[in-house]
Amino acid sequence: MVRARDDLCINVPTFFKCPISLDIMKSPVSLCTGVTYDRSSIQRWLDAGNNTCPATMQLLQTKDFVPNRTLQSLIQIWSDSLRHSTVPHPLLSSDQVLPTVAQLETHSLRSASLAKLLHFARDSNHNKLILAKLEGFVNQLLRFLDNVDGGLVASANTQFLQQVILLLGLILDSVEDRDGLRNSLLKGNKQSLDSLLLVLQRGCCESRIASARVLQFIAADAESKILIAEKEGVVAELLKSAAPEKDPALVEAALASLVAISTPKRNKLKLVSLGAVKALSRLLAEAKLGAAAMEKVLKLVETASSTREGRKEICEDAACVAAVLSKVLKVSSVATEHAVTTLWSVCYLFRDRKAQEAVTQANGLTKILLLMQSNCAPQVRQMCTDLLKIFRVNSKSCLSCYDTKTTHIMPF
Known part of the structure; x- marks a missing residue:
């Protein structure tokens, strides 16, 4: 555990956090897939009619879950030691909140x-x-963020901004007037983006995660996405935060923010110009991420492939093409769709020979055939069909024994 000054930033062990809510689990329970969630979060997921494991997207053989007593004990021991050694204040009662x-x-x-x-x-x-819901409290936090020009840029005061952003990040989902909050953060002569960027650059891991979550929250429409991306340093810092060597929770938060920002074409081009393709290729090859985070990586690669500049970067990097191909049928149906869309874009739409060769050398044709035989979505099947059309068939190719009328794949 890493303790920051004034006990404001504490790195919570990743496996103590629920993969759905990202909060510390109060009642950890394990599904038949072996993945553990907080009871309330997974119950909501199942009650919504889902029949898959959120982290792995595996079909659940049973929706029963088992309390993870060992993990619950570890969390309790950790929480107790934290309360006794690092938190100087007892928990406020509800009637103490207003005076505080x-x-x-x-x-x-x-x-x-x-x-x-x-x-x-x-x-x-x-x-x-x-x-x-406390009247004026959120606006008070926003005023603190807007004071970045009033001396808060100094490193001695960065800790204060971390407190504000951590608190804002915790209550975002509970704010009723979300559109109003977004407008307050971005409209007018505001310095909120300066504060968020400063914490991304200098904050502890937990506060950087909170900053990325706030940026994701703001990026609700095209105008907001563009304003965020045009703030010098924000996109670059998010890409740095998504490096393989960073904390997995920080990586996922940064990726989620980048996905939210990247919709407008000018933002896609900015991502590509800042080296996103190489950064994402590293994540695909090196990082040990969960299914949800890997889906976001592949979504961003797909986003890059929707621009000519991005396709060029991908095609110049054979390792990137191979890394994308390696995730087909390995992560989740969502990840597979993102991966296939990228391959379709560079190999079929862009007709790049280097990308086609990279797919062939990585035994991509076999994967495409296997995918076509699976219960994939119709759009994925169509893209696979398009991909097969562009590869030359010869007597030595595995395709020479493939008959589209059959319902199986011949052994290779």
Whole structure:
């Protein structure tokens, strides 16, 4: 565990967090796939009619789950040691919240008050809702973010911005007027993006995750996405945060933010110009990410492949093509669709010979045939058919024994 100054940023062990909510699990339970979730999160997933494991997308043979007592004990031991050794304040009661918020107006009490409110918000979703609904509280946090030009840029005060962004990140999902919050963060003579960028650059892991989540939250429409991408340094810093050597939770948060931002064409081009293809290729080849994070990597590669510049970068990197191909049928149906769309774009739409050769050398034709024999989506099947058409068939090719009227694949 890493403790930051004033106990404001604590790196939570990744396996203590629910893969769905990303919060510390209160009642960890394991599915038949072996993946553990917080009971309330996985119950909502199953109650919504889903019959797959969210992390692996495997079809569930049973929807029963088993309490993970060992993990629950570990989390309890960790929480107790944290409470006794690193958290200087007892948990606020509900009637202490308002006086503590009032203390934010006093500069000398501000940091300690924010620390108490952070501890309060982390304790439960109910507490997050209390803060989100407290009149004027969210606007007060936004005012703190907007003071980046008033001396907060100094490294000595970066910790204060981390507190604000951590707290804002915790209550985002509980805010009722989300559109109003987004407008407040981006419209007018605001400095919020400066604060978010500063924390991305200098913050601890937890606060950088919160900053990425806030950016993802803001990126709700084309105008917002463009404003974020045009802020010098934001996209580049998100790409740095998504490096294989970074904390997996930070990588996934940065990827989610990039996916949210990348829709407009100018943003796609910016991603490509900043070296996103090479960065994503590294993630595909080196990182040990969960299914949800890998889906986001492949989504971004697919996004890059929708531009001429991105396709060129992908085609120049045979390792990238091979890495994309390696994820077909290996991660999830969503990941497979992203991967096939990328291969279709560079090999069929762009007709790049290097990309075609990379697919052939990586035994891609076999994977395409296997995929066509699976229960894949109609659009995926059509793209596979298009891909098969562009590869030359000769007597030595595995395709020479393939008959489209058969329902199986001949052995190779």
